[in-house]
Amino acid sequence: MDNFVLILAYLMIGVLLRRLPAMPQSSGIALNMYVLYVALPALILKNVPQLQFSAELLIPAVTPWFLLLVVVATVLLLSKWLNWPREITGALLIVLPLGNTSFLGFPMTAALFGDAAMPYAVVYDQIGSFIALASYVTIIAALYSPTAAKPTFKGIAVKIITFPSFIALPLGLLLRGYDYPPIITQLIDNLAATLVPVVMVAVGFALTVKFSKSEVVPLLSALGIKLLMMPLLAAALWLTLGYSGVAVNISIFQAAMPPMISAGAIAIMAGLAPRLVSGIIGLGILLGLLTLPVVSWLLH
Numbered sequence: 051m052d053n054f055v056l057i058l059a060y061l062m063i064g065v066l067l068r069r070l071p072a073m074p075q076s077s078g079i080a081l082n083m084y085v086l087y088v089a090l091p092a093l094i095l096k097n098v099p100q101l102q103f104s105a106e107l108l109i110p111a112v113t114p115w116f117l118l119l120v121v122v123a124t125v126l127l128l129s130k131w132l133n134w135p136r137e138i139t140g141a142l143l144i145v146l147p148l149g150n151t152s153f154l155g156f157p158m159t160a161a162l163f164g165d166a167a168m169p170y171a172v173v174y175d176q177i178g179s180f181i182a183l184a185s186y187v188t189i190i191a192a193l194y195s196p197t198a199a200k201p202t203f204k205g206i207a208v209k210i211i212t213f214p215s216f217i218a219l220p221l222g223l224l225l226r227g228y229d230y231p232p233i234i235t236q237l238i239d240n241l242a243a244t245l246v247p248v249v250m251v252a253v254g255f256a257l258t259v260k261f262s263k264s265e266v267v268p269l270l271s272a273l274g275i276k277l278l279m280m281p282l283l284a285a286a287l288w289l290t291l292g293y294s295g296v297a298v299n300i301s302i303f304q305a306a307m308p309p310m311i312s313a314g315a316i317a318i319m320a321g322l323a324p325r326l327v328s329g330i331i332g333l334g335i336l337l338g339l340l341t342l343p344v345v346s347w348l349l350h
Contacts, residue, residue, distance in 0.1 A: 145317055
């Protein structure tokens, strides 16, 4: 409970910082860049070597891709049924399949499930959310944006393999069973420890809710799919197959995350319903801070 209170405190610090005239509007971007290029790779290097290979790791690896397929089909059906404009369809195809599984998922997992659950959260994020962000989201943004260049296989591959957190993943796997020198261990631990406060301050700094009345139906549909349908689908998939345990619980919990901020940023940069995307991201985070503890309580 104390960790959850700290998360709310970090979030409020970000909200308050945004009100300071001295704070540049690009501060949130700078904080996110630090997390992506420093704190997140450090957390991966800290947790991935602790992974114990087993069939259980397939659960958090498979879940995000299963959900992506179902959500894409759902959005396309709703778009056809409700006659959504092409820009709204493209925006929802980008922001809904992917959750905030690192920026919000890691600190919430640590706070509500403990450090022992973190390796499963890392697998869900890196094998699922990150690779989908670098590949699927890039393709959808290019297909639906009126101005974006068409993606190439080489461009997508380079984007994936040169990203710091993706580099840290195989490196961490290679270092399994190897003890870092004490100074390296201290460096990695200290940098990894900055992820939670820095990322929540960044989320608070960027938090905004702006949408028009005409976007209410897509907004409510998006929040219902992301915060309700996706964790229920994850639970139905594994519990129906008779699986249980930490890997299943963390997969369900990660599936319940609000939309990924990075995916929303890509949708906005592609010119796909920026006001709606901002509303989905902002309201999703606010509602997620209420729904995630409930999901955690149901899973315990």
